[in-house]
Amino acid sequence: MTRIAIVGVAGRMGRTLVNAVQQDAGASLAGGIVEPGSSLAGADIGELAGLGKLGVAAVDSLEAIVDDFDVLIDFTTPRVTLNNLAACAKHGKGIVIGTTGLDDEELAALDAYRDKLPLVFAPNMSVGVNLTLKLLATAARALGDEGYDIEVIEAHHRHKVDSPSGTALKMGDVVAESLGRTLKEHGVFAREGQCGPRTDKEIGFATVRAGDIVGEHTVMFATEGERIEITHKASSRMTFAKGAVRAARWVAGQGNGRYDMQDVLGL
Numbered sequence: 242m243t244r245i246a247i248v249g250v251a252g253r254m255g256r257t258l259v260n261a262v263q264q265d266a267g268a269s270l271a272g273g274i275v276e277p278g279s280s281l282a283g284a285d286i287g288e289l290a291g292l293g294k295l296g297v298a299a300v301d302s303l304e305a306i307v308d309d310f311d312v313l314i315d316f317t318t319p320r321v322t323l324n325n326l327a328a329c330a331k332h333g334k335g336i337v338i339g340t341t342g343l344d345d346e347e348l349a350a351l352d353a354y355r356d357k358l359p360l361v362f363a364p365n366m367s368v369g370v371n372l373t374l375k376l377l378a379t380a381a382r383a384l385g386d387e388g389y390d391i392e393v394i395e396a397h398h399r400h401k402v403d404s405p406s407g408t409a410l411k412m413g414d415v416v417a418e419s420l421g422r423t424l425k426e427h428g429v430f431a432r433e434g435q436c437g438p439r440t441d442k443e444i445g446f447a448t449v450r451a452g453d454i455v456g457e458h459t460v461m462f463a464t465e466g467e468r469i470e471i472t473h474k475a476s477s478r479m480t481f482a483k484g485a486v487r488a489a490r491w492v493a494g495q496g497n498g499r500y501d502m503q504d505v506l507g508l
């Protein structure tokens with residue numbers, strides 16, 4: 242039984258994660274962490290998640306429950322995640338990170354922990370998205386150098402703070418890597434005004450932010466005469482939460498290293 246603590250437990254993903262851990266026979270809920278000084282400290286995390294009392298009170302510091310859990314699941318913000326990585330490394334815990342929007346410096350800081358603890362980091366924990374990444378690599382290899390234009394289109398709810406989504410960037414990365422391109426050189430993240438025709442090798446990104454859309458991604462391969470679209474639509478945050486709990490159970494048995502969902506799922 243893997244004992245799991247959830248940081249950001251009052252957030253959208255945090256509350257969904259409480260549900261997912263409760264539904265998983267191989268995992269137990271060891272604690273929930275809210276922001277330091279939050280008025281929600283002391284609240285029952287089952288009640289925060291709309292499940293009724295579970296007898297686990299939210300705390301506002303990781304140190305308060307450090308003896309109680311094996312793996313921390315973190316869906317918060319880049320800065321908070323880096324602090325939690327340091328704490329988990331210090332206390333010999335595993336960590337599953339779903340936080341997105343890390344800049345290059347923050348990604349390098351995260352990567353520096355690869356030999357200090359077992360960590361899973363993935364911008365999208367859904368099984369379907371991770372299978373989609375495999376399909377994209379195959380499609381890109383078959384089409385990308387044969388005159389097909391590649392565009393990534395994503396839509397999310399109005400509260401999302403980073404853009405394009407971590408998943409869209411990951412999809413773009415997988416496609417670019419399969420074709421020997423890089424997003425740094427070939428990614429096009431905005432088009433406005435007289436920006437001219439597209440170039441052959443660019444990989445374009447377009448973003449929609451509206452309402453309560455959980456997460457939709459399409460990668461389009463278009464040429465004269467046909468268009469192939471590979472689409473994933475998430476209809477509930479539960480798909481990410483279930484993937485994260487699966488990752489937590491998996492990482493509990495791993496040595497130090499940086500892993501992604503492809504490792505967890507054996508894809």
Ligand code: NAD
Pocket residue numbers: 248249250251252253254255274275276277316317318321338339340341342363364365366367481
């Ligand atoms: P949210 O704003 O609803 O939740 C974040 C929570 O973190 C908030 O409740 C906030 O109070 C809490 N928090 C902030 N600082 C904290 C601290 N120091 N200690 C404890 N808690 C703290 O956001 P969300 O929609 O749940 O998304 C969170 C992150 O997860 C985002 O980066 C989002 O893009 C990402 N996400 C990833 C996946 C995936 O599959 N990898 C899926 C969905 C969302």
